[in-house]
Amino acid sequence: MITLCHINDINDNHSKGFTLNERHFFAVKKYNAIHLYQNKCPHLGIQLEMVPDQFLDTSHSLIMCSMHGALFRIEDGLCISGPCLEQSLQAIPFTIENDFILVNETHLN
Template sequence: MKFLCRSEELADASSRGFDIDGQKLFAVRRGAQVYVYLNRCPHRGVSLEWTPDQFLDQSNSLIQCATHGALFLIEDGECVSGPCAGQSLTAVASREDAQGIWVSV
């Protein structure tokens, strides 16, 4: 597993982008749980964020693609609105321990 960041570097209801060995990822924290996905919209294969580390909609309750406005559930990456409805983001296996957040890439 590869080290992503310290736990305190990903606040609740926030998102952050990463580049691990050339693989573009992003992480979202909701409460005690961290979700990690590939930074690639299933619609066009583009990166999701408007600006660095901005992967969430205005309410911080959904992941939003900046290109066409598709909305994805934080918990499982399913697209619930937009041109890729029914498709999903690619989840990345992750775990959190006393040192921080780790991913399998």
């Protein structure tokens, strides 16, 4: 298992990007729950953020792709607006132990 960060390293209603094994992904904390996704827009397969660690829209209620403005629900990654409507971000399984976010290496290959 790989330790990504402590859950308090991400403020509520904020996000944080990670790169491991040349794979890009990001976590969002909403209502103190963590959500983890591949950093890959279903539209063109590129990374979503333009500014490091900024994956949310201005209201901090949805994930936003900075390229063409697609909006995704934080809780399940479903696109609700934009060119990849009804497609989803790829969720990455994780566990939390002693308040650290852990991912299995096999999910990053």
